[in-house]
Amino acid sequence: xxxxxxxxxxxxxxxxxxxxxxxxxxxxxxxxxxxxxxxxxxxxxxxxxxxxxxxxxxxxxxxxxxxxxxxxxxxxxxxxxxxxxxxxxxxxxxxxxxxxxxxxxxxxxxxxxxxxxxxxxxxxxxxxxxxxxxxxxxxxxxxxxxxxxxxxxxxxxxxxxxxxxxxxxxxxxxxxxxxxxxxxxxxxxxxxxxxxxxxxxxxxxxxxxxxxxxxx
Amino acid sequence: xxxxxxxxxxxxxxxxxxxxxxxxxxxxxxxxxxxxxxxxxxxxxxxxxxxxxxxxxxxxxxxxxxxxxxxxxxxxxxxxxxxxxxxxxxxxxxxxxxxxxxxxxxxxxxxxxxxxxxxxxxxxxxxxxxxxxxxxxxxxxxxxxxxxxxxxxxxxxxxxxxxxxxxxxxxxxxxxxxxxxxxxxxxxxxxxxxxxxxxxxxxxxxxxxxxxxxxxxxxxx
Numbered sequence: 001x002x003x004x005x006x007x008x009x010x011x012x013x014x015x016x017x018x019x020x021x022x023x024x025x026x027x028x029x030x031x032x033x034x035x036x037x038x039x040x041x042x043x044x045x046x047x048x049x050x051x052x053x054x055x056x057x058x059x060x061x062x063x064x065x066x067x068x069x070x071x072x073x074x075x076x077x078x079x080x081x082x083x084x085x086x087x088x089x090x091x092x093x094x095x096x097x098x099x100x101x102x103x104x105x106x107x108x109x110x111x112x113x114x115x116x117x118x119x120x121x122x123x124x125x126x127x128x129x130x131x132x133x134x135x136x137x138x139x140x141x142x143x144x145x146x147x148x149x150x151x152x153x154x155x156x157x158x159x160x161x162x163x164x165x166x167x168x169x170x171x172x173x174x175x176x177x178x179x180x181x182x183x184x185x186x187x188x189x190x191x192x193x194x195x196x197x198x199x200x201x202x203x204x205x206x207x208x209x210x211x212x213x214x215x216x
Numbered sequence: 217x218x219x220x221x222x223x224x225x226x227x228x229x230x231x232x233x234x235x236x237x238x239x240x241x242x243x244x245x246x247x248x249x250x251x252x253x254x255x256x257x258x259x260x261x262x263x264x265x266x267x268x269x270x271x272x273x274x275x276x277x278x279x280x281x282x283x284x285x286x287x288x289x290x291x292x293x294x295x296x297x298x299x300x301x302x303x304x305x306x307x308x309x310x311x312x313x314x315x316x317x318x319x320x321x322x323x324x325x326x327x328x329x330x331x332x333x334x335x336x337x338x339x340x341x342x343x344x345x346x347x348x349x350x351x352x353x354x355x356x357x358x359x360x361x362x363x364x365x366x367x368x369x370x371x372x373x374x375x376x377x378x379x380x381x382x383x384x385x386x387x388x389x390x391x392x393x394x395x396x397x398x399x400x401x402x403x404x405x406x407x408x409x410x411x412x413x414x415x416x417x418x419x420x421x422x423x424x425x426x427x428x429x430x431x432x433x434x435x436x437x
Contacts, residue, residue: 061370061416062409063377065388070405073395078219078402152280159282163381170284183292191281191289198280 004180009189015172016193022158022168023151025090030097037102039131042109052102059099064157067092072164089161096157100150108143109135145209152198152205159194169193221403227394234390235411241308241376241386246369248312253319260324271320278317284378286310291382304386307379311372318368326361327353359431366423370416377412387411 040052059067071092076083112135120130162171173190177183224231260271278286290310294301301309330353338352380388391408395401 057417058413061374061413063374063388063412065377065380066405066409066412069391069401070409074402074405077399156280156282159284160378162284170282173285174288177288177292183288184296187285187289187293191277191285194281194285195277199276202276202280 002180004176004182004185008176008180008186011176012169012172012189012193015167015169018166018168019155019158021086022089022093022161022166023155025086026093026097026154026158027151029090029094030101033094033098034101034105037098038105038109041102041106056099056103059095060103064092064096065160065163067096068160068164071095085164085166089164089166093154093158093161097150097154100153101147104146104150105139105143107146108139111142112138142212145205145212148201148205148208152201155197155201156194219403220400221407223398223400224394224403224407227390227397230390230394231387231407231411234385234387235415237304237385238373238376238387239415241304241311241379241384242369242373244308245311245315245372245376248308249315249319249372252312252316253323256316256320257323257327260320261327275317275320278314279321283310283314283375284381286314287378287382303379303382303384306382307376307384307386311376311379314375315368315372319365322361322364322368323357325364326357329360330357359435362423362427362431366420366427369423370419373415373419374412 037052037056040048041056043049043052068089072083072085072088076088109131116134116138117130120134121127125133158168159170161168162174165171167175169190173186177186180186256271256274259267263271287307287310290313291301291303291306294306334352334356335348338348343351376386377388379386380392383389387408391404395404398404
């Protein structure tokens, strides 16, 4: 048994970079998929809408922990291949964030008035250009508060990567707690670090939302 | 690359028990959390300043830290104060506190949607204070928060899976147990995910039916 020292604190901050890597990975892989899902959900082609809706329902009906275990332990065994932890965890988080962001962005796109599409099409531009230059900028503004809200959810969610042995902030906390027998101190520090990341985002999201409501 | 779900049938009873425990855990946290939410929302509006300040910090701390860390804190830290809770009880407490923070925000936003003029209109019709609260404030507020409340409930249902990390017995814990016995990780986690999905769908369906039956009065002017 030893006491919690500054070197333990350093190891927590060192692990923090993996939390940030996971968040970045989830967004980098999840965002393009989310955009595709959002566009499929508003597509004129019915089967595309159904596929996207089914995917969203499925992923949102499974715990993040389940996704992690499935992609980390299940799929590699099934395929009989070795998969690096970061890949398996990255896929799970990409699936997770794409489902939630896809739904948030669809809401943003649909909140833009139908007349905007009609006005854009009367300019004689293609449907993609209509989306890209007329709808998307407005939709982004509407969906931004919820997107940042999801970012908070995602940062908290990365703590679950600890269960597959990924040494990010939560796992580093477990290790430090086991080494020092000071769970109260260690977990409070870990909670404080998460709070320091999430709270400013929460405040930002809230102020954006207030501004958006004021503008309407 | 061969699938074998046969071995899992032996553990049917464990899976069923896991489902029951998961639903129980969700139910406990939802009921306790809603009570926290109701009292928190009312005190947060009309309580004395220190109480409001306390509620505000409670909400922000819970909503901006991972539920996993909250569960660890409850489970590993309470014993240092001489209060040793078994895993399932500790998970119930932690998830109630967790759900309570979200419930306060949802209920508060529901009460905020009722304009003062509506309450005054009710009073001018000669309704008693209780009747005004029951019919003019509570009923429409419930209707307004119903969608966000039910989706928060589903998030809670899925969130109970993290109780397995302090080895509280519920569905996910069952999954890990069966996996350790059979080594069929793909099949086990596929089944566990499918059960969670089925539970989610069942609750969503039930909420849709209840919502349609409970909120039948027209709203359009």
